[in-house]
Every structure is written in structure tokens, then in C-alpha cells.
Amino acid sequence: MAIKSFTIEELEKKPSRTDWKRVDALTDEEIIRAAEADPDNSPLTDDQLVGMSPAQEVIPEIVEAHRERRGSHRTPSKAPVSIRLNPEVADYFKSQGKGWQTQINTILREYAKSHQTA
Numbered sequence: 001m002a003i004k005s006f007t008i009e010e011l012e013k014k015p016s017r018t019d020w021k022r023v024d025a026l027t028d029e030e031i032i033r034a035a036e037a038d039p040d041n042s043p044l045t046d047d048q049l050v051g052m053s054p055a056q057e058v059i060p061e062i063v064e065a066h067r068e069r070r071g072s073h074r075t076p077s078k079a080p081v082s083i084r085l086n087p088e089v090a091d092y093f094k095s096q097g098k099g100w101q102t103q104i105n106t107i108l109r110e111y112a113k114s115h116q117t118a
Helices: 008-013 019-025 028-037 044-049 060-069 086-093 100-114
Strands: none
Touching: 008 060, 086 100
């Protein structure tokens, strides 16, 4: 099987196949039990831990993309605004689950980028 590479932008456009509601409902104990039962998930050895490098040094572009999308625990980089949407528009985005406001922001940001004059 060939390995396929994706850009961050391509990955962001791909729909998730993960059942995030089920994942979010898992307790810490259930996650630990599942990890311990997974034969492909053996605990790291001390030698492996010593040989690790910070993600920022290995894959800085992915770390930076993640930082741009992180939540409210970091310094706010967005302006709080109030916007009126048609009910069907609001309902659609809310039905997408967690992150619906970020999804609207992403769409509006891309629209704004594509309509900027040089």
C-alpha cells in the first residue's frame, strides 16, 4: 500500500470519521484500560522516553497550526462579536457539534482572503 501525504489544509477539509461523542464520553479509567489492552500500544521504555524530542523541534508546522486553533486558555486572538444569522444557518452549524463557531470563522476567513484586493 502506498503512503499518501496531505497538507494541513487538505487534512482540515477532510471530514472526521471518528465518533467524537463516544470518545468524549469515555472516562479516564476506560481510556487507560483500552490502552493497556491494545497490543500495539505498549508502554514506552525509559530509553524511548530519553530519545524523544519536543514536537516543536520535529514538526514545527503542525505545532504552529495547532496553536492557531487552540482554545480559550491562551491569549485571545479573536474579537468577540454579535452576529445575526438566519435560524436555518445557525441550526446547520450548531448541528455540526463542537467547534461550530470556529467553522463559521474559518469559512468567513477564507471568503475574506479570496475577496481581498491586492
